[in-house]
Amino acid sequence: MSDTELREDTDPAQSSALDAAPTPSGRLAGSARPRRSGPEGVKGTIAKIVLLGLVDALAVYVLMMLFLSQSWLALGVSAAVVLVINWIYLRKGGLPAKYLAPGVLFLLVFQVFVVMFSGYIAFTNYGDGHNSTKDDAIAAIQLTAQKRVPDSPAYKAAVLTKDNTFYLLFTDPQGKASLGNTETPLAEAPGAGKDSTGKANALAGYRTLNFQEIVANQQSILDMTVPVSANPADGTLRTADGSNAYQFKPSLKYDAAADTFTDTTSGAVYRDNGKGAFAADNGETLSTGWKIDVGMENFARAFTDPSLRGPLLGVILWTFTFALASVALTFALGLFLAITFNREDLKGKKVYRILMILPYAFPAFLTGLVWSGILNPEFGWLNQNLFGGAPIGWLSDPFLAKISVLVVNLWLGFPYMFLVCTGALQSLPSELDEAARMDGAGPWRVFRSIKLPLLLVSIAPLLISSFAFNFNNFNVIFMLTGGGPRFADTDRDIGATDILITLVYKVAFGQGTGRDYGLASALAIIIFIIVATVSAISFKQTKALEEVNS
Amino acid sequence: MNGSAPLTAAPADKTRQGGGTGIAPETTTGGTDVEYLKSLQRRRPFGVWFKDKGWRHLVGCIVTVFAVFPLLYVLSAALNSTGTLVGSNALFSKIDFGNFTALFDMPSRPFARWFGNTMVVGGVTSAATVFLGAMAAYAFSRMRFTGRRVGLLTLLLLQMFPQLLAVVAIFLLLSGISEVIPALGLGSQLGLIMVYLGGALGVNTYLMYGFFNTVPQSLDEAAKIDGASHAQIFFGIIMRLVTPILAVVGLLTFIGISGEFVIASVVLTDPDSQTLAVGLYSFVAQQRSENWGVFAAGAVLSAVPVMALFLYLQRYIVSGLSAGAVKG
Numbered sequence A: 001m002s003d004t005e006l007r008e009d010t011d012p013a014q015s016s017a018l019d020a021a022p023t024p025s026g027r028l029a030g031s032a033r034p035r036r037s038g039p040e041g042v043k044g045t046i047a048k049i050v051l052l053g054l055v056d057a058l059a060v061y062v063l064m065m066l067f068l069s070q071s072w073l074a075l076g077v078s079a080a081v082v083l084v085i086n087w088i089y090l091r092k093g094g095l096p097a098k099y100l101a102p103g104v105l106f107l108l109v110f111q112v113f114v115v116m117f118s119g120y121i122a123f124t125n126y127g128d129g130h131n132s133t134k135d136d137a138i139a140a141i142q143l144t145a146q147k148r149v150p151d152s153p154a155y156k157a158a159v160l161t162k163d164n165t166f167y168l169l170f171t172d173p174q175g176k177a178s179l180g181n182t183e184t185p186l187a188e189a190p191g192a193g194k195d196s197t198g199k200a201n202a203l204a205g206y207r208t209l210n211f212q213e214i215v216a217n218q219q220s221i222l223d224m225t226v227p228v229s230a231n232p233a234d235g236t237l238r239t240a241d242g243s244n245a246y247q248f249k250p251s252l253k254y255d256a257a258a259d260t261f262t263d264t265t266s267g268a269v270y271r272d273n274g275k276g277a278f279a280a281d282n283g284e285t286l287s288t289g290w291k292i293d294v295g296m297e298n299f300a301r302a303f304t305d306p307s308l309r310g311p312l313l314g315v316i317l318w319t320f321t322f323a324l325a326s327v328a329l330t331f332a333l334g335l336f337l338a339i340t341f342n343r344e345d346l347k348g349k350k351v352y353r354i355l356m357i358l359p360y361a362f363p364a365f366l367t368g369l370v371w372s373g374i375l376n377p378e379f380g381w382l383n384q385n386l387f388g389g390a391p392i393g394w395l396s397d398p399f400l401a402k403i404s405v406l407v408v409n410l411w412l413g414f415p416y417m418f419l420v421c422t423g424a425l426q427s428l429p430s431e432l433d434e435a436a437r438m439d440g441a442g443p444w445r446v447f448r449s450i451k452l453p454l455l456l457v458s459i460a461p462l463l464i465s466s467f468a469f470n471f472n473n474f475n476v477i478f479m480l481t482g483g484g485p486r487f488a489d490t491d492r493d494i495g496a497t498d499i500l501i502t503l504v505y506k507v508a509f510g511q512g513t514g515r516d517y518g519l520a521s522a523l524a525i526i527i528f529i530i531v532a533t534v535s536a537i538s539f540k541q542t543k544a545l546e547e548v549n550s
Numbered sequence B: 001m002n003g004s005a006p007l008t009a010a011p012a013d014k015t016r017q018g019g020g021t022g023i024a025p026e027t028t029t030g031g032t033d034v035e036y037l038k039s040l041q042r043r044r045p046f047g048v049w050f051k052d053k054g055w056r057h058l059v060g061c062i063v064t065v066f067a068v069f070p071l072l073y074v075l076s077a078a079l080n081s082t083g084t085l086v087g088s089n090a091l092f093s094k095i096d097f098g099n100f101t102a103l104f105d106m107p108s109r110p111f112a113r114w115f116g117n118t119m120v121v122g123g124v125t126s127a128a129t130v131f132l133g134a135m136a137a138y139a140f141s142r143m144r145f146t147g148r149r150v151g152l153l154t155l156l157l158l159q160m161f162p163q164l165l166a167v168v169a170i171f172l173l174l175s176g177i178s179e180v181i182p183a184l185g186l187g188s189q190l191g192l193i194m195v196y197l198g199g200a201l202g203v204n205t206y207l208m209y210g211f212f213n214t215v216p217q218s219l220d221e222a223a224k225i226d227g228a229s230h231a232q233i234f235f236g237i238i239m240r241l242v243t244p245i246l247a248v249v250g251l252l253t254f255i256g257i258s259g260e261f262v263i264a265s266v267v268l269t270d271p272d273s274q275t276l277a278v279g280l281y282s283f284v285a286q287q288r289s290e291n292w293g294v295f296a297a298g299a300v301l302s303a304v305p306v307m308a309l310f311l312y313l314q315r316y317i318v319s320g321l322s323a324g325a326v327k328g
Helices: A002-018 A022-031 A037-070 A073-092 A095-121 A135-142 A211-216 A218-222 A297-304 A304-338 A349-361 A366-376 A382-387 A396-427 A430-438 A443-471 A474-480 A498-510 A518-547 B005-020 B027-043 B045-076 B098-103 B112-143 B147-160 B161-182 B189-196 B203-214 B215-224 B231-239 B243-258 B262-267 B274-285 B292-312 B314-327
Strands: A146-148 A155-162 A165-171 A177-180 A200-202 A236-237 A245-248 A250-253 A262-265 A268-270 A278-280
Touching: A022 B161, A037 A073, A037 B161, A073 A095, A073 B027, A095 A297, A095 A443, A095 A518, A095 B112, A095 B147, A095 B161, A095 B189, A135 A177, A135 A245, A135 A250, A146 B243, A155 A236, A155 B314, A165 A218, A165 A236, A211 A218, A218 A236, A245 A250, A297 A304, A297 A518, A297 B147, A304 A396, A304 A443, A304 A498, A304 B045, A349 A396, A349 B045, A349 B292, A366 A382, A366 A396, A366 A474, A366 B045, A366 B292, A396 A443, A396 A474, A396 B045, A430 A443, A443 A518, A474 A498, A498 A518, A498 B161, A498 B262, A518 B161, B045 B292, B098 B292, B112 B147, B112 B189, B112 B231, B112 B243, B112 B274, B147 B203, B161 B203, B189 B262, B203 B243, B215 B231, B231 B243, B243 B314, B262 B274, B292 B314
Parallel strands: none
Antiparallel strands: A146 A245, A155 A165, A155 A245, A165 A177, A236 A245, A250 A262, A262 A268, A268 A278
């Protein structure tokens, strides 16, 4: 059915186009041959120039922005890409490149480059607390580790607003007014209007917030830290109530010459520990660090860290089990159904077929969510209606959760296998069947020794891609169980039904536990290697299978 | 006796089938034949009928219940405005549209926006994918150049590694882009579409390549002799002849993109710009049982267009799926 049907679909289109073909070519023959670069050529050239002009205009904008942000490497690469694009489309000849360039460009950036970039990230400690340069980290530590300067004077404060941005207007004990907010360091505001107590409360061009407005915007006002000067070591001014403010200074003092932080109260010294963080002699590290290359550490950590090693091995094992079992189950059910309904004279065959295809048409991400409602241990339909309200943990017991995931994936996947197997079965010549029956083979023998091997030849590549797909079948797992129930022997968010790709997602973007891009990329690289190996081996196997049969 | 029963039934079926689909004018002889065979069938004992066909119906019924039940369940939950998970357990006990009105009345969860966003992102991505893929397939099918074979093989290999594996790198790349050009970076649908277009070549190109090869080359040659340029051949002749595969690829891409969660959830952070997959997940991520009815209503509304399209074009999709396999 597969091949033949496709042909059938095209045939009418082809023949009608054949009928239609003489009209345009006839017109062309009449008019275009004497002036080959006639109207069509001009139109094409104009279209080309306009399109290329648009692309170049966009490119110039991008290059300018890159120049302004001083990203020299990106600027260089982008400029080279723009030149290559222009060269491809402006030169004569090189036709294939003109058709391939747009798709290949996207492919290179968003598939090939990002994979190599993952490879790079896997060798860094990129993640929460390690997401910028060392200089940024030093500035951030000075800004966050702030303590109120002991016995420092109280400033009076008023909250002003301009263009939807809040500012704080301070009056120091001497009566001098100054203005600033988190982004703009303190600057003197000589023209400030003052109330009867001498507190500055108004400034031309700004609007003063009343008490209700201050209460309504409490959080953003409390979060404001106004740097006293451009140097973070000088400290900041903060207010706790919108009317009084105090000076805060870094409790950690940075010594640029020695490259150390010193705690101003305890006197502990934090040094660069070579792992992208400042650490004290007792091993305590400051929470803000910076990005460095860590070599194989992420991979080593994955297989040695006790809170990670056991769960990770479990996850890898389950990923294989899940992918293999999913392929086996869907294929078995699909093939069984294909054989069952491979009878021309079965009444209601079409109805069965439509109804059984429905799960395949249902969006996959919804499947997990819907089934999670049906299987919910406390309130779900299954326990409430079929098991008399017994709290069977379909999604919370490690073993049952695995079964549930497989059943739901079977629901989602069997229609595809059914369709594919039906197609393959129908394309087998019926003489084979008859000849075997003549020779006295029973139906099982015919199936086992003749139909199945022939089927496998055309279906094996599909089974392999189905395996590769299920190996990374994120939606079903994440939407149904979220990877849970969690393993008891680790404090990380890893569970019994987690497969590698859900683990990657949770390590990189999980709620609650910090983001660890380096480790996540290392895990992704492990998936790459596994998938590549498995598909290389299996494709070799199928080639062998084909040769054996032909 | 049991052994011979299927044998006698089989030829009977064959003839009946021939009578049914075959030549219509010969009704007199064919008709009596069929009636005779039908009477034969009627006389068969239940056991024989069951062994031949009945079990097929039994299997069909069981599998149909398995396949259809979750869909009926979600439909019933959508129509039951009790709204909780427990309340949805008695199927079709109550039918009203309270959940649907509630669905469109949540400012923090703008379902209508999500629906629109999904249509825009899915529509633009699949249109662009079809166009980019067709151009590449045209080059591979009609032109001979160095690197052609390697290029095809590379595309086949690359499809083994889905984009979602590189989701961390995609996130960091887009956050880098948003520092320079915010309109293309994190939180922008345009950025998301660009990321999706990275997968435009690959399996699609392979599918189209196989189909393009079935269009006879003599058509291009005839047009070329008549003075048509390569662009005229591509847009005027080839693209019109391969419409079925363009529809299949476009539809498969649309279905795939509209259900894509991983990359969309990482790129689109603002509720107003999210797609259905990200939005509906947020509905039940925290309080699964409280929001159940409204979620079910949203699920029904988002599944219906995709399912309708799928069933309408089912024949093409199935042939496209297996064509990819057989040719690949």
